[in-house]
Amino acid sequence: MKHDDTSWFDEDAPLLRSYAVTRGRTVGAGHELDILTLVVIADHPPRLRYTEPEYTDILNLCRTPQSVAEVSAHLKLPLAVSKILVADLIGDGYLDSRAPIQTDVGPNDVNLLRAVLDGIRRL
Incomplete structure (x- = not known):
């Protein structure tokens, strides 16, 4: 562990940085965001x-x-932090969002489920 004045900032205490970025908040500006929500x-x-x-x-x-999720990955921020910041920007009119498209198609095919399970077992 480093002992200079900045050693705690990113490497040793990323949670402190997240807390500072969100100003201690755990929810954004009233927008429930899915990781697949598109923002522009x-x-x-x-x-x-x-x-x-x-x-x-x-x-x-x-x-x-x-x-x-892409925003979070590109900025190397925890997903929860990214959701808060993106929700702030949506709430203030900087970003537009679109919820992910919901489909009724699910993994109901038994053969597909077996193929996935076989693939997992091979790992």
């Missing part, structure tokens, strides 16, 4: 009022549609 920058977003660099990074990334 709004047509005419207002001027950015957030000073945290993560918000700017999300907006730059979302110039093309991204899922919440």
